[in-house]
Amino acid sequence: MTKLLMRALAGETLPTPPIWMMRQAGRYLPEYRATREKAGDFLSLCYNPELAAEVTLQPIRRFGFDAAILFADILLVPQALGADLWFVTGEGPRLSTIEGEEDFAKLGGKDDIHDTLGPVYETVRILSRELPAETALIGFAGAPWTVATYMVAGRGTSDQGPAHALKDTNRDLFTRLIDKITDATIEYLSKQVEAGAETVKIFDSWAGSLKGRDFDDFALEPTKRIIAELKARHPGLPIIAFPREAGERYIGFHKATGADCVAVDNSVSADWVAKHVQPDGCVQGNLASSHMVTGGQALVDEAQAITRALRGGPHIFNLGHGITPDADPDNVARMIEAVRTA
Ligand code: CP3
Secondary structure (H helix, E strand, O other): OOOHHHHHHOOOOOOOOOEOOOOOOOOOOHHHHHHHHHHOOHHHHHOOHHHHHHHHHHHHHHHOOOEEEOOOOOOHHHHHOOOOEEEEOOOEEEEOOOOOHHHHHOOOOHHHOHHHHHHHHHHHHHHHHHOOOOOEEEEEEEOHHHHHHHHHHOEOOOOOHHHHHHHHHOHHHHHHHHHHHHHHHHHHHHHHHHHOOOEEEEEEOOHHHOOHHHHHHHHHHHHHHHHHHHHHHOOOOOEEEEEOOOHHHHOOHHHHHOOOEEEOOOOOOHHHHHHHOHHHOEEEEEEOOOHHHHOHHHHHHHHHHHHHHOOOOOEEEEEOOOOOOOOOHHHHHHHHHHHHOO
């Protein structure tokens, strides 16, 4: 029996889509909060293979999702390259910034990352032993542009202003930063696959702020290079790309990058995705995560409308972005039931 998620990734049109959720291991679950408490802080949890595997498994036990996503964070790669990283409770990540050549010169290279990231590979090994036979294991990394936005600014920003400024004033340095992250990401994801990840997802959360040539150079090209190299090393590995809020640039993204599946956010309608994106391959998405807070009949109706709109081709059901800490776990169960009975 091939796992449902792997069948959708292979391009199969299924009567019921496989289901998982971005941030499915997270603060909306009391069992996550308890394990995080035990670990100390968020980064200690990421680097503790036993506890990271435990929180990865929690939503699988509770909801029976078709896939588990490795518990880690996209900002572990900058840390492994030598950036300082810490999380401020209630505010988010903080990193040392990249403002010019001097900061860039202090970073390590792709061969220096594995000491730091070793515990993540161990988490993957534990999960590939412990997951139920029908549950697929997804590894992940941030896309180079999204990771660069945090490295340059030293924090999350609403408009990615500092990364745009560096790109526009010193394109050569910015390109070398993107290349360094791309090289490290290839090694990182390759190790996850060797450890047992069956597919990997590339999160480009801020792709939507790149336009025209910048989108080509910094969203499309690095993703394409990561995918080509991973597929050369691991023949048959399916890959999910998530150029969030790419809008019309979702069109043709499978072909342009070689991704097997393109994940879409909820700023585009499922009908539009069925018409313009799904003809090129599997799509993943795209229920607004706010429904996990508000619930009710609107949640059921929207989950079923998305399922039906994308039923004519390969589809993985997911949210349009991560589930939020204020979500009600009962709404997650309701969503799964709605999709499976649509
Ligand atoms: O999806 C999963 O369950 C797997 C684990 C996962 C996390 N982060 C755990 C996490 C994944 C895939 C990510 C990806 C990630 N991390 C992205 C890309 C996806 C997206 O959301 O756009 C980004 C931009 C980050 C960086 C990051 N990590 C930020 C900005 C924050 C703070 C915001 C927040 O929600 O607090 C994090 C923290 C983080 N990463 C948490 C989790 C469960 C919350 C940490 C906690 O327990 O306090």
